[in-house]
Amino acid sequence: MSQSAVPTRKRRKEARPSELTAAALELFVEKGFAATRLDDVAKRAGVSKGTLYLYFDSKEALFKAVIQEGMFPALAEGEAILARHEGPAFELLGTLLNAWWTLIGETHLSGIMKLMISEARNFPEIAQFYHEKVITRGRALIAAALGRGMASGEFRAMDINVYTDVIIAPVLMLIVWEHSMACCLAGEPEPREYMAVHLDVLRRGLLAPQV
Amino acid sequence: MSQSAVPTRKRRKEARPSELTAAALELFVEKGFAATRLDDVAKRAGVSKGTLYLYFDSKEALFKAVIQEGMFPALAEGEAILARHEGPAFELLGTLLNAWWTLIGETHLSGIMKLMISEARNFPEIAQFYHEKVITRGRALIAAALGRGMASGEFRAMDINVYTDVIIAPVLMLIVWEHSMACCLAGEPEPREYMAVHLDVLRRGLLAPQV
């Protein structure tokens, strides 16, 4: 008997957790938390359901782990950009928004945002955590860029908090859209083009009138 | 025995369907489709689960009904605004966006948008329907305002399709936000203020330079 084709089970204690959260992220984003079967998560991670329970106590614990993973490196990179940037504040703003798209929007991490929006009301404590540790921190990046431009007179006077939200919204919406209405994307603008237009509107909308 | 307090059952064939879809909308938006129990929907509509099945064949049929209800009157009103408006295109744009907020954003109808985003990938056919009949039609309103302004020279030249999406995004995001991260809304700007800032950025971002 040739048992050469039998996929022998392997012991890979280190790799399992991240493989499981990655699989869970994909399925949670696609189907939602409640509609995702743990059997399917395990299968996608190439493992049995029993193994999943070796690493996570419950479905909710898995969810929490999915949310807590990722994101932080991207935020740190954003903060590094902010710290090292010299030159026009509008350029900084553009760099930050583009980094956002490159580091999060284009990657699987973007799914976390859609997932959080869908499930926030079912997991208020996790939403709270996410709001404090991720959203607030991300928003602070944009607010800092606006503050810098206002201080230097490059931007006109504005209410930074409100403007920050208005500036962030199209980027978030783009991400959310790609994870939900992806089926109806024919005729939609390319993300890059969309981002360029957004920046274009902002340039005219934020800059102080030339003296 | 005083049975005066007993809530006697009433026969109200006409009113039931809309009461049931209204209850379902609230719960679907709050918990998501899969996590909502039909017992709870029925209870909120003041009816038993058996009654629910008198009017809807299945949970999915109920979902479809929820999505199909509403929205159309608001779209019609938007189209009426477009048809009757005379004067500056930017004013038209502002009127449309404000009407959007008043007729949808502030009402329960706004939940449909969040619901659709959360569930689109689980119900592709319904997402398709919603995209064609609602989104496309709503987007056409904004696009028409932009077209009018460009034709008259009030707005500078632009790619109308892309700009339409960028303009709509903050309004959608505001709606979605209020239905998901509502728990963390302390310190967030008021919707009206947010809308005003959005329009303010647009005014400067869209208008052609004064000659």
Add this chain to the structure above:
DNA sequence: TAAGTTAATGACTTGCGAGTCATTAACTTA
């Protein structure tokens, strides 16, 4: 007011999926 019609009920069935655990087999080390 009695007979007929149908809206409404809620106890019941049933299948599905979260969580368990005794067994297996991949590694370790003596």
Add this chain to the structure above:
DNA sequence: TAAGTTAATGACTCGCAAGTCATTAACTTA
């Protein structure tokens, strides 16, 4: 290579919620 350790498995339990249906009671009309 044999004994010991633990990662991995998958068949199992058990509760929950979708969907059913025989019964009840609110209306109708003769």
